[in-house]
Amino acid sequence: MLEINNLHASVVDIENSEILKGINLKVNKGEVHAIMGPNGSGKSTLANVLMGRPDYEVTAGSVVFYGESILGLRAEERAHRGMFLAFQYPAEIPGVRPWQFLKAALDSKAESRGEDKMSVRAFSKLFDEKVEAVGINPTLVKRSLNEGFSGGEKKRNEMLQLEVLQPSLAILDETDSGLDVDALRIVAEGVNSMRSPERSFIVVTHYQRLLNYITPDVVHILVKGKIVRTGGPDLALEVEKDGYKEYLAAAGANA
Amino acid sequence: MTLATLPAAVEKFSTAYESLLTRSSNTTGWLNVLRQQAWSTFSELGIPTKRRGNELWKYTNLQPLAAADFVYGVSGSVTRDQIKVAGPWDDAWNTIVVVDGKFNAELSNLNGTAGLNAGSLAEAIAGGTGDVELQLASLAGREEYAFTALNTAFIDDGAYVAVIDGTELKEPIHVVFVTSNATENRASYPRLLVDAGAGTSLVLIETYLNLAETAQFVAPVVEMFAGERSTIKHYRVQMENEKSFHLGTTRISQLGDSDFTSTSFAVGASIARNDIHTLLNAPGASCTLHGLYMTNGTQQQDQEISTTHAKPNCSSNQYYKGILSGKSHAVFSGKVVVERNAQKSDATQKDLNLMLSRGAEIDAKPSLEIYADDVTASHGATAGHVDRDTLFYLQSRGVSEDAAKAILVRGFAEEMLNEFKPTALNEFVERITDERIPILLAESDTIGTT
Numbered sequence: 001m002l003e004i005n006n007l008h009a010s011v012v013d014i015e016n017s018e019i020l021k022g023i024n025l026k027v028n029k030g031e032v033h034a035i036m037g038p039n040g041s042g043k044s045t046l047a048n049v050l051m052g053r054p055d056y057e058v059t060a061g062s063v064v065f066y067g068e069s070i071l072g073l074r075a076e077e078r079a080h081r082g083m084f085l086a087f088q089y090p091a092e093i094p095g096v097r098p099w100q101f102l103k104a105a106l107d108s109k110a111e112s113r114g115e116d117k118m119s120v121r122a123f124s125k126l127f128d129e130k131v132e133a134v135g136i137n138p139t140l141v142k143r144s145l146n147e148g149f150s151g152g153e154k155k156r157n158e159m160l161q162l163e164v165l166q167p168s169l170a171i172l173d174e175t176d177s178g179l180d181v182d183a184l185r186i187v188a189e190g191v192n193s194m195r196s197p198e199r200s201f202i203v204v205t206h207y208q209r210l211l212n213y214i215t216p217d218v219v220h221i222l223v224k225g226k227i228v229r230t231g232g233p234d235l236a237l238e239v240e241k242d243g244y245k246e247y248l249a250a251a252g253a254n255a
Numbered sequence: 256m257t258l259a260t261l262p263a264a265v266e267k268f269s270t271a272y273e274s275l276l277t278r279s280s281n282t283t284g285w286l287n288v289l290r291q292q293a294w295s296t297f298s299e300l301g302i303p304t305k306r307r308g309n310e311l312w313k314y315t316n317l318q319p320l321a322a323a324d325f326v327y328g329v330s331g332s333v334t335r336d337q338i339k340v341a342g343p344w345d346d347a348w349n350t351i352v353v354v355d356g357k358f359n360a361e362l363s364n365l366n367g368t369a370g371l372n373a374g375s376l377a378e379a380i381a382g383g384t385g386d387v388e389l390q391l392a393s394l395a396g397r398e399e400y401a402f403t404a405l406n407t408a409f410i411d412d413g414a415y416v417a418v419i420d421g422t423e424l425k426e427p428i429h430v431v432f433v434t435s436n437a438t439e440n441r442a443s444y445p446r447l448l449v450d451a452g453a454g455t456s457l458v459l460i461e462t463y464l465n466l467a468e469t470a471q472f473v474a475p476v477v478e479m480f481a482g483e484r485s486t487i488k489h490y491r492v493q494m495e496n497e498k499s500f501h502l503g504t505t506r507i508s509q510l511g512d513s514d515f516t517s518t519s520f521a522v523g524a525s526i527a528r529n530d531i532h533t534l535l536n537a538p539g540a541s542c543t544l545h546g547l548y549m550t551n552g553t554q555q556q557d558q559e560i561s562t563t564h565a566k567p568n569c570s571s572n573q574y575y576k577g578i579l580s581g582k583s584h585a586v587f588s589g590k591v592v593v594e595r596n597a598q599k600s601d602a603t604q605k606d607l608n609l610m611l612s613r614g615a616e617i618d619a620k621p622s623l624e625i626y627a628d629d630v631t632a633s634h635g636a637t638a639g640h641v642d643r644d645t646l647f648y649l650q651s652r653g654v655s656e657d658a659a660k661a662i663l664v665r666g667f668a669e670e671m672l673n674e675f676k677p678t679a680l681n682e683f684v685e686r687i688t689d690e691r692i693p694i695l696l697a698e699s700d701t702i703g704t705t
């Protein structure tokens with residue numbers, strides 16, 4: 001489904017700002033991949049580059065999604081093809097209500113695929129169901145998008161969007177950070193209920209805790225812009241116990 | 256203050272003024288005195304110019320107005336349907352229609368509500384209704400302000416609204432000032448006097464519409480008297496065509512424990528000024544002045560917002576939002592004066608602007624003049640852009656770039672749009688905003704650049 005080859009990326013307009021230094025990653029249909037790594041190693045950058053954030057420039061390598069190179073596509077075009085990013089730091093958007101904006105997002109996706117738009121009634125029903133499922137206070141979603149939301153509320157709101165939009169590849173960037181135990185379970189249940197042979201996940205996390213609920217198929221360790229180790233679910237336990245010292249030392253030696 | 260005079264600019268109003276005196280059916284003695292005084296004030300002041308340290312007009316270029324010619328007193332035909340299409344309308348409202356400055360009974364829709372006396376200002380003057388002689392031009396017209404003087408010199412008719420003590424009106428009063436379709440450039444001087452008695456509660460909507468495609472010079476003056484414990488929700492919708500000039504004056508005097516809220520929607524005209532002043536004239540009075548302005552092309556939109564705390568224990572809140580595109584220019588000149596004895600005053604001032612293009616310009620000058628010592632006050636103004644992060648957030652969900660921009664601009668306006676409470680009015684301002692946003696965006700070059 002997703003194939004990343006030798007991906008290098010820098011910050012636009014900043015010289016010598018390379019963050020991703022040759023990422024290789026293959027995600028098959030139905031798989032859940034976890035990416036772990038120390039602060040500043042490039043996990044969010046990878047997630048954002050995959051989604052097409054214009055702040056980054058890809059200087060080498062390729063990203064192929066469903067057999068098509070997506071590096072030339074705008075973020076909305078990637079979304080229409082089934083990609084979704086739950087942000088580590090969701091933007092606050094005053095005056096924009098989640099309901100309106102998600103309806104616009106779905107309509108735009110339907111339009112791009114030549115499908116019929118969902119009726120307001122059907123959408124409202126779906127929306128209300130998902131609001132309940134992710135445990136967001138319904139009055140909150142009547143307000144502005146993320147404005148004045150607590151950290152945990154923002155993350156739940158990301159889950160709400162994920163569940164409404166039903167992407168085929170969902171990238172979750174630390175959606176588990178800042179969540180209370182109940183919310184963590186909601187995120188995990190959300191992901192587990194959406195797991196299907198047709199849908200894949202890339203879950204960026206610092207905590208083994210989340211992986212107790214969501215059992216990943218593959219775990220990657222990203223250090224200084226490179227994937228330095230790939231393994232099974234046990235790798236997360238190892239990191240939890242030993243930290244990244246060994247990898248950092250090795251990466252430092254290579255640099 | 257010295258105001259530079261353009262003699263030619265005054266001259267061209269004088270023929271119209273002479274003919275008004277002979278033509279007007281309104282020959283009430285005190286009115287004639289008022290007009291004459293105002294005319295001599297205006298002929299001294301003339302059309303204000305930017306020059307010679309003229310603070311009030313420092314940021315506003317009236318040269319195009321001074322250079323244009325206008326016909327006064329010619330009126331074309333207007334239908335109810337035209338008004339309904341062009342502006343907000345609800346059959347349940349008590350609507351007063353004023354065409355080219357003249358009250359029009361046929362187009363008006365007055366439901367004979369108890370406690371409400373609404374209709375023609377000319378009739379109120381002729382009949383000496385209520386306190387009309389005392390009130391008219393007592394808040395506006397005798398001051399050194401060219402356009403209120405000009406309006407007062409031309410008082411002939413307009414709208415009069417009086418609400419009897421203790422009356423709580425369920426439905427809004429809607430005053431529509433419309434300029435009829437015409438091939439010539441015309442001047443009109445809409446006038447509205449509102450006398451809200453003690454303990455009254457009312458909603459008053461003021462709409463300025465323009466059915467002509469030619470340049471119209473509209474210089475309205477509105478005076479409102481808010482009685483003790485009265486609650487007035489005032490709305491002002493200003494949307495003349497892009498060739499026109501709108502120079503409006505609104506003056507409110509508030510008695511004890513009255514609460515006045517004004518919400519303005521200013522989107523029209525080539526040069527527009529919304530000059531509103533509230534006088535908190537007795538303890539416990541409070542006012543909230545809100546507004547949304549949107550400009551594009553080469554429009555100029557000025558908000559001259561001022562409040563005087565004359566007595567203790569009053570509160571005022573000024574909060575405006577602007578969306579600017581193209582090479583347009585807006586001014587927010589907010590002023591709060593707290594007089595020496597007005598202790599325990601509370602005043603806030605805020606002006607937030609969304610700049611959609613590099614060529615657009617905002618001059619925001621919130622100012623507080625405080626002469627009392629026990630006062631809570633704050634003020635601030637900002638000019639920002641739609642940033643790349645928020646745009647990317649929406650796009651990453653599949654919303655196209657153009658739609659995302661529209662959603663973000665609309666989101667900025669939303670808070671003010673929500674202040675327009677009457678349903679038909681709310682729907683109207685939302686619709687106009689949605690129609691306007693693509694026009695603003697077409698002239699935008701800053702979204703997503705920061």
Ligand SMILES: Nc1ncnc2c1ncn2[C@@H]1O[C@H](COP(=O)(O)OP(=O)(O)OP(=O)(O)O)[C@@H](O)[C@H]1O
Binds near residue numbers: 019039041042045
């Ligand atoms: N737009 C940007 N401009 C400048 N530097 C950037 C930008 N984006 C990322 N960086 C830098 O790139 C490095 C990687 O950042 P990134 O956010 O991808 O790390 P991360 O692995 O997600 O870290 P964390 O675990 O703290 O979330 C950091 O040093 C960061 O400061």
Ligand SMILES: [Mg+2]
Binds near residue numbers: 043044045088174
């Ligand atoms: Mg990160």
